[in-house]
Amino acid sequence: MSKNTVTQYWLGALTVVFLGLGGFFIVTSAAHPATGKKIPLVDVKFLDRTASRRTYADLVKAGEDLSDYDCYGCHEKGKPPPIRYDADHKIIVPKEHSDVVMGHGSHDRNNLCYNCHNEQNLLTLQVRDGHEVGFDNIPQLCGSCHGPNLRDWEAGAHGRTSGYWNHSLGAADRLSCANCHNPHAPRIPTRESAPAPHSLHGPAGTTTPHESTH
Ligand code: HEC
Numbered sequence: 001m002s003k004n005t006v007t008q009y010w011l012g013a014l015t016v017v018f019l020g021l022g023g024f025f026i027v028t029s030a031a032h033p034a035t036g037k038k039i040p041l042v043d044v045k046f047l048d049r050t051a052s053r054r055t056y057a058d059l060v061k062a063g064e065d066l067s068d069y070d071c072y073g074c075h076e077k078g079k080p081p082p083i084r085y086d087a088d089h090k091i092i093v094p095k096e097h098s099d100v101v102m103g104h105g106s107h108d109r110n111n112l113c114y115n116c117h118n119e120q121n122l123l124t125l126q127v128r129d130g131h132e133v134g135f136d137n138i139p140q141l142c143g144s145c146h147g148p149n150l151r152d153w154e155a156g157a158h159g160r161t162s163g164y165w166n167h168s169l170g171a172a173d174r175l176s177c178a179n180c181h182n183p184h185a186p187r188i189p190t191r192e193s194a195p196a197p198h199s200l201h202g203p204a205g206t207t208t209p210h211e212s213t214h
């Protein structure tokens with residue numbers, strides 16, 4: 001055999017080996033698609049952003065019935081409605097306000113109407129330092145007693161902020177306290193918590209739904 005023939009022989013053999021290996025890899029990778037358990041997508045019920053309550057501001061926006069807020073349709077200006085109590089010193093809510101069912105705080109600690117409503121002007125709310133705030137500014141009212149919750153809400157850690165974290169891309173979208181809490185009875189029953197976030201690639205041996213669709 002000449003030197004040339006030997007070289008051609010080896011090159012030919014190598015080509016066959018590489019083609020064989022290539023075929024082997026294609027077949028075995030198809031037989032074992034990306035391995036590991038899939039991490040399921042979060043149940044959509046945790047992503048539902050429908051507010052559980054509509055506030056005064058929502059009624060105004062939707063142009064709906066505001067007669068509950070027409071305080072001076074029934075009350076006299078300059079005459080704060082007197083608060084009545086029963087023998088156990090529990091507030092008696094008149095039948096005209098039967099939708100107001102008080103239960104704010106354990107032992108009804110914050111049931112007194114004028115802790116929040118302004119007796120001098122029923123059309124406004126009042127915060128602890130005596131400032132008036134509008135019915136469309138409920139977080140300032142709540143925050144005057146619940147400072148840490150207001151701080152968390154403003155930072156986006158309480159009250160399910162959505163929209164954009166990066167404000168140069170768009171606005172953050174916040175629900176008002178009263179979209180979730182009824183101001184008169186704000187306790188929310190404990191609910192099922194959403195699953196914790198997982199790292200993009202998941203623990204070893206798992207794939208995200210995103211990866212596995214590729
Ligand atoms: C449909 C008529 C009506 C409207 C509207 C109305 N009220 Fe009253 N309210 C009454 C009546 C009647 C009473 C009981 C008699 C009284 O104290 O004057 C009352 C009592 C009250 C009391 C005393 C509650 C208690 O437990 O003793 C407060 C506080 C009050 N109203 C606040 C308001 C505020 C704030 C608004 C507006 C957001 C408003 N009301 C709108 C009819 C009304």
Ligand code: HEC
Pocket residue numbers: 103104105106107109110115116138141142143144145146177178181182183185186187188
């Ligand atoms: C005048 C002060 C004051 C204002 C204003 C106020 N709260 Fe409260 N809140 C309290 C007190 C006091 C408690 C009871 C704390 C306790 O029992 O340990 C309470 C309890 C709560 C609780 C816990 C559940 C419960 O009933 O114990 C929630 C939730 C709450 N408030 C939400 C709100 C929201 C929302 C607003 C605004 C609409 C608001 N609060 C306005 C004083 C206030």
Ligand code: HEC
Pocket residue numbers: 054055056057068069091093097099100102104110111112113114115116117125135138141178183184
């Ligand atoms: C913790 C603060 C707080 C207390 C205490 C409170 N309110 Fe209110 N109230 C509010 C806020 C805030 C709104 C506006 C609710 C909204 O936008 O959803 C409101 C709304 C109302 C309304 C109009 C809407 C409706 O449900 O009819 C009436 C009337 C009313 N309150 C009466 C009273 C009476 C009477 C008392 C005392 C027995 C009382 N409130 C105690 C904060 C309070």
Ligand code: HEC
Pocket residue numbers: 139142143146149150153158159160175176177178179180181188189190191
């Ligand atoms: C998207 C709904 C939502 C909004 C908006 C919201 N909250 Fe809450 N809040 C909750 C839930 C849910 C809980 C926890 C209930 C539980 O499991 O105990 C809670 C708990 C609370 C408590 C009870 C004590 C605590 O710290 O856990 C307070 C007080 C409170 N919120 C105040 C506020 C105030 C003030 C605002 C507005 C500045 C606000 N919340 C806005 C849903 C909301």
